Amino acid sequence: MTYNDDAAAAKCENDKSGRLAGTGAGVIAGAQLGTVLLPIPVVGTFTGALVGGLVGNKIGKRFGGAILDKMDISDRPSNGGKADMAKDLERLRELHDAGVLTDEEFKAAKAKLLGL
Numbered sequence: 001m002t003y004n005d006d007a008a009a010a011k012c013e014n015d016k017s018g019r020l021a022g023t024g025a026g027v028i029a030g031a032q033l034g035t036v037l038l039p040i041p042v043v044g045t046f047t048g049a050l051v052g053g054l055v056g057n058k059i060g061k062r063f064g065g066a067i068l069d070k071m072d073i074s075d076r077p078s079n080g081g082k083a084d085m086a087k088d089l090e091r092l093r094e095l096h097d098a099g100v101l102t103d104e105e106f107k108a109a110k111a112k113l114l115g116l
Contacts, residue, residue, distance in 0.1 A: 017105055018067065022060015025099040026052040067100060088113050 030052015031045045038044030089110065096106040 015061070015064075017101075018060045018064020019057055020060065021100050021102055021105060022056040022058070022064050023053050024056070024102050026054070026056015026059070028052070028099070030055070064100065067095070085113060 027049045031049035033052065034044045034046070034048015036044075038047055092101065092106060092109050092113070095101045096103070101109065
């Protein structure tokens with residue numbers, strides 16, 4: 001596999017992760033908003049989650065992959081990178097706290113960064 005193949009595969013994976021994270025965040029936010037705006041039991045929550053998931057998927061597709069591409073840590077040299085690693089861990093935590101990364105994506109990215 002060449003560098004270009006690896007880069008394309010990483011970009012594709014980041015795009016998928018971005019869409020998934022956007023969908024998840026959209027479903028959660030939409031469900032909460034739908035419950036408030038349409039206070040009919042179950043209907044408001046479901047409608048909000050459905051619309052939020054669709055919107056979140058579009059936002060994640062457009063921006064999520066690009067964010068993860070900017071954070072690409074796979075080619076970073078491992079020597080003398082404790083300061084860089086701390087910054088990367090902090091960025092991962094911020095993305096997780098903002099809802100861009102799911103718990104699973106956060107754990108996977110953290111493990112990759114730490115070489116586990």
